[in-house]
Amino acid sequence: MNTEHTADADEFALPLSRQANERLHDLIPGGAHTYAKGDDQYPQDLAPVISHGRGAHVWDIEGNRYIEYGSGLRSVSLGHAHPRVTEAVRREIGRGSNFVRPSIVEVEAAERFLATVPTAEMVKFAKNGSDATTAAVRLARAATGRQRVALCADHPFFSVDDWFIGTTPMSAGIPASTNELTVAFPYGDLAATEELLDRHEGEIACLILEAATHTEPPPGYLAGLRDLADRHGCVLIFDEMITGFRWSEAGAQGLYGVVPDLSTFGKALGNGFAVSALAGRRDLMERGGLRHTGERVFLLSTTHGAETHSLAAAMAVQTTYVEEGVTARLHALGERLAAGVREAAAGMGVGEHVVVRGRASNLVFATLDGDGRPSQQYRTLFLRRLLAGGVLAPSFVVSSALDESDIEHTVDVVAQACAVYRKALDAGDPTPWLAGRPVKPVFRRLA
Template identity: 40%
Template sequence: MTDSPARADAPLDPIQPSAGSRSQRAAERLRDLVPGGAHAYSKTAAQWPSTAPAMLSHGRGAWVWDLDGVRYLDWFAGLSSVPLGHAHPAVTAAVTRALERGTNFQLPAHAELRAAGLFLDATGDEMVKFGKNASDAVDGAIKLARHATGRTTIARAADQPFFSTGDWFIATTAAASGTLPGAAAHTLGFPYNDRAALARLFTDHRDDLAAVICEPVRFVRPEPEFFADLRRLCTAHGTVLIFDETVTGLKYEFPAARPLTGITPDLTIWGKGIANGLPLSALTGRADLMRQADTTRPPKPGRAGLLMMSSTHGGEAASLAAMTATLTVMRREQALLRTRATGTALRNTLDDALTAADVQDHLTLTGYPVFLGLHARGNEHITDHELRALFIQEVVRRACLFRGIFYATHAHVRDHVDLTADAVAAAATTCARALAHGPDGLLERPPPRRVL
């Protein structure tokens, strides 16, 4: 097995998946032990093309290897949770030091003070509560908003894909099985950037709106007028405004994407990349709101009981050390300037490759250079879904690990862009054939089934 990092300009080897490979055997065994063979539905084999590795072994920088020693150029870095690249030495060193001092205690540890101070200095917020996954942080923010307002209804951006595994959200999706009856009735949807729909939302529900939650940006640019209206309406009606920066944090701006909107939310959710792949989430916000989760204080007059937001592992030292190192490196090395430059070069280079294959009207890259999404438009010979699946299959076949999003990390360099352009050019040529004659004989597996 290869343990040393590959040269950035080393050519990518074509992938020849083998049913009897060590990776395949291990993945089959894992499916016997873990439902679906993965701990996130987006990691299951059913969500990937047949050309994808069955199981990964390790990663360094922008590269990952499977159990058979085959290397892949990684363009989604732990579902976008590894902004510095895999096994970054500063993060590894910080975690090692923390492990040597003990990781969890029955009283607050000094590591929590240092981490909270650094994180709030970076975000500009007043108070923070750390946790382990962003769904818990989102659900905590929803409970806090309901507690603070005495209301029950939550409004969320309906065209944004995921917020939480909590009933308030998941009951509104196709994965609603197991949620409490009636949970979906307390959640409303509104279209992102739609000022008229936002006005109607507050006209119809302002007396019961506890919170509005949305991502500040993803692939569509935020409209300043929409967000100005959102901030004004939430303030006027006492509704808590929550930004979910689980995905957007440490990508668009440092540390958050919210400056792109021109406003400041009341609460913000953080996750994924803040600890460079280690498990850490955070809820930050205004002190007057956050202190309502302080169980050392008596309940407010007229309010029933206390609001419980408690986590055994919220103060776990290794992940806090990883977060401290991650933010320090990103700020010191101006990492987002580099990722923006890499992403811009990637977009320009890939656009040229798609145009050269004459598929630019059917396969396009959308969004900001730091987080590029693939949009597929089929024709009478191939559906949108099939075309997208075929393109991903062929890019992955050429050892670029990609599943619809190109996420440039601090570890990616120009040579990686050139290697990816070769893979995209080959995939685009195959897609041109499918657009002319259909996917038969080209698409090896049906497109993945949507879960949400």
Template identity: 55%
Template sequence: MRSFERSTAIQARLHDLIPGGAHTYARGSDQYPDDMAPILVRGKGARVWDVDGNEFVEYGMGLRAVTLGHGFEPVLRAAALAAADGLSFTRPSELELFAAEDFLALVPGADMVKFAKNGSDATTAAVRLARAVTGRDTVAICDQPFFSVDDWFIGTTDMAGGIPTVDTVKFAYNDLDALAAILADGRVAAVVMEAATAMAEPLPGYLEGVRALCDQYGTLLVFDEMITGFRWSAGGAQAVYGVTPDLSCWGKAMGNGFPISALAGKREHLERGGLRTDHDRVFLLSTTHGPETASLAAFRAVVQTYRTENPVARMERAGRTLAEGVNAVATDLGIADHLQVRGRPSCLVFRTLDAEGEPSQAFRTLFLQELLVRGILGQSFVTSAAHDAAAVDATIAACTEAAEVYRQAIERGTVDGLLRGRPVAPALRRTAAPRHLETSTSR
């Protein structure tokens, strides 16, 4: 049996000092079974270790930010060498030119790029620029999980406290008629979307149709490549599907865990944030740490690895083997209608359905619980190139035992007596309930 005693104690202290006990809502303890949220101390490849000495095969890989594996030596070496010569200066460094050249060589549809630190920096800059270019205010976002921490997006979620009414509308994916209806009144500055997600591939002609509609109505098309970039391909979803947006926003795996993001796009638009424009200038991106040298060097090392190796193929190979193995286990146990691994092989999710076949947080938590006690950590089965055969085999073995427990719950029609604690809850929700914590008396 694994102990989570030290992790639980540290998590309690984190809640005393940090709202939510984590700096990212998706990393919160409410996303894991009660008293089973590991506090990590190190990682290598596809494995991580916590303060209790537990070793886990990790999935999700830094919220999809790590594609080459934790502690990937070429990236660490490049970042360390750059940092040794200084991290931040009062003028641009040569690395900014080299990194921009590397990026634009990967994304041929983009003419210019500007680096920052957070994905939200890039998506909000894209929205600001689109509004300036079009003279319009409304933003149309695809009904997909997440685009930004800023008001224009968070104002559309259940966690919109403190945000005034936003001029943002949603449209359904793979539905051109729905998008056309939104664009028809000529108020939309930008269409912001992921070209594809783990569970949704574009229907034939869909992305081309989106592009055509944006052109027809004078709206800028913005692709969010935070997840698809370096996971679908080094050139992102636009390279896979052959549709070029006006602007694209990047982050996560660009630095294999190092903090870096990017806004890229057509010169005619991005120049509005520069010095070669006759238009009123747009405050595009201006960050102290955007050109920090260690992350730019890390990005260049990631690009070099993608040039000389094929990390995407390794991620997809591991994902296919894993999905086939776990789904075969579920079939053998007669619960394939309740426990499923689905999605693009490099970006898998698991579906946890209850006895009636409905999505269930309680059943999801039971599955997470049974994986954790068997050395598997992750809210998904998102792989990296470091997920070798041993890691995948260990995961399938753990899933085999976890699925036995899951079958018991399906047969009973409830997780009662099997789940130790409360179910997990959506990360973005209006109230702390159902994972509300009592105020600490330790301070």
């Protein structure tokens, strides 16, 4: 499919992807290695299986080309196969990728990271975000001698590990005793957080949250959390998996000027290569090292955590961000896209139903029914029309590889989708436009 052509949504079909999805389910639980990539997140029989990608575009195994948003669950912020990153990776792969002792690349990558995120004093690399956030929680518990973890209830995901997953509807297999050790606080409400800390005085090891998501922090909020953590003796942890690089090269902490005790990075750090980071205060991080006299903390120890090619990718990403002003470009592209989508939705009379939210570099959209409530049915209708128009968009999170023609085409397809959305609202029922079951939320108790 050429992105200049819009297919008839009623005729649009992906028979090869449908067959491949059946094979995936036969061999892989859930049909994907990440629940958010599952075919239940897409209209029935319209979950494309990807062949390859370049820049802001991906091709499915049918040969259809799509403009892609939310690339790699926000990890590919420079675009697929970015030449600067792939060249750095090729160079290191030819030199060997994993040794019995640390590589000099580990020193160089740590120096580069700490120069980019100067609010941190030490860093340790891993392969995924869950390992980093769980290491931060373990370190906070060891440093404070406390067991309870307080997480922000308004943020969707922190880890695949029990301390977090036990709080979701998919808590099967996690002991109730583990769940009891995790408590929650609301984002933006310092009084409620202080009440929680008072109620569990001397029990909470850490406060963990994303500094911002689809809403900006209220004035003084992050500084207030910093003060609460200090007064109650708990560790403040910023999950910067999404905000890292997209908010600023130094993450949300660099943008808002509030320094956490520990922070975790991933996603954009490797532009699709597997690398994450736990960073923070030296006195805390050293508890996982050898230069202290206290009890040792098993912080992070991963066979593949310091693969040289992934660290080379991370260094290339950081250099590209700084030298090419990538964060500013992400914001500019997002602002142009958000304005276009809002104008298209308003023009078709659905401006109060197709709603773009979030920071310009990290846009999501909401699909609301006639009563203004979030609707999986209307989301299905919307996604179906986007896919038929050559736009793969579980979100509107941009990459820097997008250009003006990509944005223009996306807005045109959105306008056509919104015209159908208006018809469904007028009919009072979107079912005739779904052609199958609606998309489903990731976190649900039953399959």
